[in-house]
Amino acid sequence: MATEDLLRLHGGAWQAATRHPFLDAVREGTLAEQDFERWLGQDYLFVADLLRFQARLLARAPRTAQAVLAGGVVALEAELTWFEQHAQRRGLALDGERLEATEGYRACLERLDLGAYEPALVALWALERAYLQAWQSARPGAPAFREFVEHWTVPAFAEYVAGLQQAADGALSSAEFRIAERVFLEIVQLERSFWDMALAEGVR
Ligand code: MP5
Numbered sequence: 001m002a003t004e005d006l007l008r009l010h011g012g013a014w015q016a017a018t019r020h021p022f023l024d025a026v027r028e029g030t031l032a033e034q035d036f037e038r039w040l041g042q043d044y045l046f047v048a049d050l051l052r053f054q055a056r057l058l059a060r061a062p063r064t065a066q067a068v069l070a071g072g073v074v075a076l077e078a079e080l081t082w083f084e085q086h087a088q089r090r091g092l093a094l095d096g097e098r099l100e101a102t103e104g105y106r107a108c109l110e111r112l113d114l115g116a117y118e119p120a121l122v123a124l125w126a127l128e129r130a131y132l133q134a135w136q137s138a139r140p141g142a143p144a145f146r147e148f149v150e151h152w153t154v155p156a157f158a159e160y161v162a163g164l165q166q167a168a169d170g171a172l173s174s175a176e177f178r179i180a181e182r183v184f185l186e187i188v189q190l191e192r193s194f195w196d197m198a199l200a201e202g203v204r
Contacts, residue, residue, distance in 0.1 A: 001177050002169050003125060006184045017188045018133040020195040026149065029142025036145065037092055039198035042102045044083040044094050046194070049102075050127075051076040053109040057124065060117050064170065068163035072124075075160070082151070101197040105190050112183070118171040119183040125168040126187040128161045134191070 007014055022039070025031035054076060058069040087094045098106060112120040131152055141149030151157075172180055 001172055001180070003122070003165050003172065006122075006126070006181060009181075010185060010188065013185065013188045013192075014130075017130050017191040017195075019137050020134065020192070022195045022198050023134055023138040025199075026138040026141055026145045029144060031142075031145065035199055037090065038099075040083065040086065040090075041092060041094060041096050042099055042194070042197065044080070044087070045096070045098050045102050046105055047076060047079055047083065049106045049109055051080065053113055053120075054124065056113050057117070057120055061121075065121065065167040068160070068167055072160060072164070099197055101190065101193040104193065108186060108190060116179075118174060119179050121164075121171045122168050122180045123183045123187050125161070125164040126184050127191065128164055130188065130191045132158060132161050134195070 022031065022035070025035075051073065054069060054073050058066065058073055061069050084094065086092075108123075112123050135149055135152035138145070138149050139153060140146060
């Protein structure tokens with residue numbers, strides 16, 4: 001089984017996680033500022049959690065996966081700075097509490113961290129691929145949000161996701177199909193909940 005099979009088998013769930021009214025509003029320029037800022041603050045907390053998870057994943061990765069995972073760790077650290085700069089420009093504090101979806105994601109990453117390497121890598125690929133496709137659906141993005149759309153749709157990010165996919169395919173051959181599938185579906189659900197959360201207080 002390969003990663004593409006997971007996407008093919010669960011196309012409906014994947015679509016729900018990667019096409020969302022939040023992203024449509026980013027594209028159309030109709031997103032309320034407070035919704036965007038809620039997403040920004042929560043995604044900052046998520047990326048901080050992801051950096052810890054990925055650093056530990058790197059520590060237990062086989063030699064062949066070290067380069068792509070190490071590159072990702074460096075990029076995540078730089079991304080935190082990027083978020084901090086945006087928050088500062090908007091006068092936003094980044095020390096908020098995790099809302100439910102963010103906390104659920106953190107708990108999932110922690111569980112994966114305690115389990116086997118292979119499903120954890122599949123999870124990382126799935127969440128990065130979901131973000132790539134989600135932001136692609138918002139292209140080109142209204143001027144106010146364009147920098148964010150570009151951030152997750154640049155060719156370098158797509159190449160990173162492809163590198164993770166190659167590593168995940170290598171890992172999948174030795175992973176139990178059902179375990180990988182369960183992890184994949186959990187990530188898909190978390191991604192969807194994250195977008196729902198961003199709009200939760202002002203569904204329009
Ligand atoms: C990513 C993210 C992608 N920033 N937020 C969520 C909810 N899912 C996935 O991670 P990265 O490392 O920012 O590309």
